Amino acid sequence: MTWGKVREIRDGRCGKGRAGDGKESGGGRRGRGVETGQSLTLQSLTQWKVPDLGSGEGSQEGERVKSGGICAERAIAKHRAQRTPISSKNSSDCPRTPRHSLNMGIFRFRLMLLCLIGSLSHLNSSVADEAEDISHKDADEAEDISHKDVHCGVPVNISHGHYEYLSHHDDDTYLSVIKYACDGPVYHLEDPEEAVYICTEHNKWKNAKLKYKLPECHKVSCGVPKDIEHGHFEYVTTHGVTSYLSAIKYTCDANYHERDFSDEGVYVCTIEGKWRNTDLDFEIPTCEPVLCGRPVVHLETHQRVVGGQMVVNGASPWSMLLRGADGEIIDGALIAHQWMLTSAHALQGEGRSEAEIKANFHAYVGIEDAREMDSAHEVHIDKIFTHPKTKDAMVYSNDLALVKLKENITYSNHIMPICLPAHDLAAPGKVGHLAGWGMGVELKPATHLLYVELGMANASQCLHQLAQKQPGLFTEDAPDLFCTQRSALEENVCRGDRGAPFVVEEGGVEYAAGILSYDEACRAYTYAVYTNIYNHLDWLKEIMANH
Structure with a gap:
């Protein structure tokens, strides 16, 4: 064929x-x-x-x-x-x-x-495919010729923003691409899909979402901060301004404190348009009633620094400081809104009267650095109650003084009372800590509140040794005294720590087991001596209830 x-x-x-052509023959079909x-x-x-x-x-x-x-x-x-x-x-x-x-x-x-x-079918298919390819090729060439004269022109600038070419620079021909960006970090596009534009056959720049409309740059704003229960916020930067890098501060109401530490409650407006805290991230603080012995931040229990570690972030919020006109330092412990507990022999000194103490000593609360000793943290002494069995200011027995303050102290993250013990906490081997303003490792006055971790010692051995070294000041059978011994790192209390509480933690609550009476230990002696608070609970409650 x-x-x-x-x-x-x-x-x-x-x-x-x-x-088979269908012709008739003889009256019939072939x-x-x-x-x-x-x-x-x-x-x-x-x-x-x-x-x-x-x-x-x-x-x-x-x-x-x-x-x-x-x-x-x-x-x-x-x-x-x-x-x-x-x-x-x-x-x-x-x-x-x-x-x-x-x-x-x-x-x-x-x-x-x-x-x-x-x-024949395969031949027809091949011929059809070739014809289709030629048709597409001709169409593409025709389209290239038709788009050759497309120009979208120089893109229009936007307020608080600019554009940049993603294809060739200054290329405004067909299918060229540009991208809009806002002047950061203050301004931003609310939707990233609004940024990219393509040059179309209509000689116009077009966005998939906005079509031919230009994008708008919006100023970053975090909005009005949320209110918190039992607390409030205030603007650290310009009042009412909630734009990028603006700052606010949350504060709990009087006698409330933050459940979790939030670095003073400061929040900053971020580029994401959210208020952020360095500790709580985007979570707002929660304010809870202040209870004794429950600080927001706890002291580290492991000693790492010879001479004691610095107390920070309100980890010892009950620590108080009495500073004399001549620079003398006496520590104390806040146990209620108007009451401070300290050492009687330290406060009376060599026969100081109550009037002299009031005139020469300034009391401070809620401080951790000596530079914070100012009027904002100062409180004033109203009355002084020494234990009735205190025979002599130099005798270390019944060595307690209860000081009533003129001001009703407001509790907060940095100011709260220490709990009084419900049972005797003095037992050999029990570990606790003491935070005070005494001399440091170089025997120089401390400029920052320091703490040290110590273990309780055998009271009989301790008092026997001290009675022999300083007869008349200690008795071996004193029932209301207990001792601690210096740590393996040679840590111990020192001058200026007297009146500070020895704190023991039980069940997540911190209690004042005793008040430091003898602070001359430093590195020369092994032992430090405390008055056991549990032995004098009845006297303390009676004074506070009647005054």
């Missing part, structure tokens, strides 16, 4: 003028073939019925066609066997064959047509 014939079949021109001009497809061929050439009117023509087809098959077989040319005589001599041979010929003819159609 030639390519011309293939094209003829492809164009639907096969079968023209054949036996058979149903492919109509003239009909496309030769798989569907048309499979639906094409081979005419029954052996029956009906026009049987003479059918017999002739059938005989010719079978004879042709026989002639081909004979030719293959004898290698002789096929002649018309050979064909005319063929006898008639059974009907199944005719059916086999029809089957082979159909199979040949199906294979031909498959080849």
Whole structure:
């Protein structure tokens, strides 16, 4: 078969003028073939019925066609066997064959047509693909030519912001990209999707969200701070300004304190538009009623610094300081709004009267650094009550003095009372700490409140040794005294620590086990001596209730 014939079949021109053209003969039809001009497809061929050439009117023509087809098959077989040319005589001599041979010929003819159609279908598909590729290529070239003159121009600047090219610099042609940014950190885009613009075929910069509208830069603002229960906030920076880097401070109401430490309650407006605290992050503080012996921040229990560690962040909020006109230092412990507990022998000195004490000593509360000794932390002495069994200011027995203050002290994170013990806390081996203003490791006056961790010692051995070294000042059978011994790091109390409480923690609550009486230990002596507070609870409660 030639390519011309293939094209003829492809164009639907096969079968023209054949036996199946549908012409009438002798009052009957020769058979149903492919109509003239009909496309030769798989569907048309499979639906094409081979005419029954052996029956009906026009049987003479059918017999002739059938005989010719079978004879042709026989002639081909004979030719293959004898290698002789096929002649018309050979064909005319063929006898008639059974009907199944005719059916086999029809089957082979159909199979040949199906294979031909498959080849033509693949050829048509390849030609169509090539045509489509050429069409797309032509369309792309046409589009390139049509977008060649697209220019979106210089982008428009926005208030408090600017733009930058993400493609070639100053390129405003089709599909060029720019990005808008705000002047940070004060200004920002509320939605990052509003930043990128693309040059379109309409000669305009376009954003996927805003379309042809320009973005707007908004000033970072954290909004009005939230209120807290039993507390309030105030502006550290300009009042009412809540923009980026503005600062506020939360403060609990009187006699309330923060449940968790928040670095003085200071919050700063961040670039995210939220108030943030260095300790609580974005959580606002919670204010709780102040209870004795429950500081917001606790002292570290492990000693690391020779000479004591500094007390910070209100970890010893009951520590008080009495400073004399000549620089003398006496420590004390806040036990109620108007009451301070200290050492009687330290306060009376060498026979000082109550009037002299009031005139020469200033009391301070809520301080950790000597530079904080100012009027903001100063309180004034109203009355002094010494234990009635105190025989002499120099004798270390019943060494307690209860000082009533003129001011009703307000509790806070840095100011709260220490708890009085409900049972005797003095027992050998029990560990506690003492925070005081005594001399440090170089025996110089302290400029910062320091604390030291110590263990309780055997009271009998301690008092026996001190009674021998300083007879008359100590008695070996004093029932209200207990001792501590210096630490493995040679830590101990020193001059200026007298009157400070020795604090023991039980169940997360801190109690004043005793008041330091003898502070001359430093490094020369092993022991320091305290008055056991539990032994004098009745006297303390009676004085406070009646005054």
